Amino acid sequence: MQRGTSILAVALCIQLVIAxxxxxxxxxxASRPPNSAFVTAPIANADRIVVEGKPxxxxxxxxxxxxMVKENGxxxxxxxxxxxxxxxKADELLKxxxxxxxxxxxxDTAGALKRFKVSRDDFERRVTVSRAGKALxxxxxxxxxxxxxxxxxxxxxxxxxAVDLPVYELPTDANGWFDDELLQVxxxxxxxxxxxGAGQRTEVLTRQFAANKAPGPWELKGLAKARQVDDAVVSAxxxxxxxxxxxxALGDQPNPAWRTNEPVLTLTIENTAGKSVTWTIAKPQSGxxxxxKSSDHPxxxxxxxxxxxPLLDAYAPGALIAxxxxxxxxxxxxxxxxATPAKMQHTGS
Numbered sequence: 514m515q516r517g518t519s520i521l522a523v524a525l526c527i528q529l530v531i532a533x534x535x536x537x538x539x540x541x542x543a544s545r546p547p548n549s550a551f552v553t554a555p556i557a558n559a560d561r562i563v564v565e566g567k568p569x570x571x572x573x574x575x576x577x578x579x580x581m582v583k584e585n586g587x588x589x590x591x592x593x594x595x596x597x598x599x600x601x602k603a604d605e606l607l608k609x610x611x612x613x614x615x616x617x618x619x620x621d622t623a624g625a626l627k628r629f630k631v632s633r634d635d636f637e638r639r640v641t642v643s644r645a646g647k648a649l650x651x652x653x654x655x656x657x658x659x660x661x662x663x664x665x666x667x668x669x670x671x672x673x674x675a676v677d678l679p680v681y682e683l684p685t686d687a688n689g690w691f692d693d694e695l696l697q698v699x700x701x702x703x704x705x706x707x708x709x710g711a712g713q714r715t716e717v718l719t720r721q722f723a724a725n726k727a728p729g730p731w732e733l734k735g736l737a738k739a740r741q742v743d744d745a746v747v748s749a750x751x752x753x754x755x756x757x758x759x760x761x762a763l764g765d766q767p768n769p770a771w772r773t774n775e776p777v778l779t780l781t782i783e784n785t786a787g788k789s790v791t792w793t794i795a796k797p798q799s800g801x802x803x804x805x806k807s808s809d810h811p812x813x814x815x816x817x818x819x820x821x822x823p824l825l826d827a828y829a830p831g832a833l834i835a836x837x838x839x840x841x842x843x844x845x846x847x848x849x850x851x852a853t854p855a856k857m858q859h860t861g862s
Contacts, residue, residue, distance in 0.1 A: 533782065536628065551676055552667060553611035554650040556642045559583075562603055563641040566685035576720045577685040593687035593762045594812055602690060605684075607642065610652065615677045619664065620673040629664040629673050630655035637663075637680045654680050693758045696792070696807055696814070698782055700751045701728070705783035708828045716833055718747065722785060733833050743835040746827055753823035754782060759814040771804040771813060778821075778828055794821060 520571060550819075570579040580591040581603050590600035619629075626632035631653040638654040651668030658664050662675045672721040684690065704722065709715040717734035731747045774797045783789040791808040794816070803816045826832060 522730055527540045533645055548614050548616075550611070551615050551665070551674060552610050552650050552652065554642075554771065556611055557605055559607060559642045559644050559649055561641075561643045562606065563639075563643075564685055565639045565689075566680075566683075568638060575852055579685060579690055581690060590687045590691045591690050594765045596687065596762045596812065599692040599694075600855040609678065610642070611638070611652070613665075613672050615676075617657075618672040621671055622706055623671055625673060626653075626666070627673065629666075631664055631666045631673055633783065638683045638685070640765050654678065654683070656730075657713075673738060688761055689733060689760065693760070695810070696759060697756050698754050698784065698790075699757045702786075703751055703782065703804050704782045704787075705781075705789075706750065706754070707766055707781040707783075708715075708824075709777075709779045710828065716828065718742075718750075718833070726785075736834065740837070741792050741835040743833055749823045750827040753820070753827075754768065754780075757816075757820055759805070760820075761815040763813040763815050765811045765813070767813070770799070771795055773804060773806055773813070777803075780824065794824065 562581045563688050564579045565574075566577040568574050570730045575592070578592065581588055581598055582591045583589075583603070584595075588603040589595045590598055592740045620626075627635055630636055633653075636653045636655060638651045638652075640654070641648055642650045642652075648668075653663035653666050653668070655673075657679065657859045658675045659678055661679055663678055663680055664673055665678070666673045704720060704839075707715060709719075718731050719734065723728040723729065731742050731744070733742050736742065763771070773793055776793045778791045778792075778794045778797045780794070781789055782792070791805045795804045795806075799802055799825045801818065803818060805814045807814070
């Protein structure tokens with residue numbers, strides 16, 4: 514009898530332990546009801562964002578890592594020589610993370626983390642948000658689980674949720690975050706463009722602005738009065754300046770391999786406020802890209818050949834001068850006119 518009582522007591526203890534464990538698990542999930550905030554930490558005032566992914570085969574881990582920091586109220590890509598982040602892109606990411614909502618958990622065990630690719634060592638993206646050196650939140654994102662949905666979890670938790678944040682919107686290279694339009698000059702403020710090459714001629718384009726700020730026609734210095742500027746070529750040139758996009762930041766120190774001391778083209782651009790900036794464009798020793806150094810910035814930029822082509826085309830000899838078509842030859846005075854056919858006679862019936 515006593516032995517049977519002991520067995521029942523042990524069984525009861527086991528049941529109580531199981532019940533407590535289930536209750537704890539239920540309470541853990543109940544404390545995070547559906548549609549609650551996925552990221553609970555206050556991240557609006559963060560001053561650092563790190564986005565990490567899988568590095569390419571044979572590449573170091575930091576080749577798939579972007580570090581963005583807030584300096585003097587502005588975000589810069591620390592891992593790209595301090596290049597400015599594209600307008601509002603970092604702040605928009607913080608807002609996006611803060612707005613993520615939880616649905617029902619799709620997994621809640623440590624073993625499931627690898628299966629959903631949200632483990633500490635196996636993930637598609639890891640975003641770490643911090644302030645003053647202290648981590649505020651860590652988000653692990655795995656594979657796509659539906660349209661615009663990604664499996665995700667927060668650091669220190671095992672519950673996996675499907676959140677509205679595709680991993681392709683979180684690039685792991687600096688080019689996806691920095692402002693690639695920072696060199697652009699709007700066409701309506703262009704007042705002068707000077708094009709030159711190493712030891713070669715210089716072409717100078719200028720235009721005047723009326724009192725109502727309406728721009729006048731472009732004029733080419735030294736152009737004979739009988740000739741005209743090719744408006745189509747100038748339009749392509751100003752559009753290329755206004756829409757120029759840098760491909761990458763190569764560094765903030767010169768490199769002899771870039772041949773910037775042997776430029777293929779030098780542009781000095783003046784705006785309506787009288788401020789000028791000079792672009793020095795060179796072709797490096799190797800590679801299918803061009804190097805641009807702006808007098809306005811400390812960085813050396815990589816450009817595609819397609820971005821540079823309209824600039825070089827405008828500097829080609831005679832490209833800025835409109836082509837005058839030769840007039841058709843007129844018949845000489847006194848030339849024999851072709852015989853006209855005799856009038857047909859009408860006969861009566």
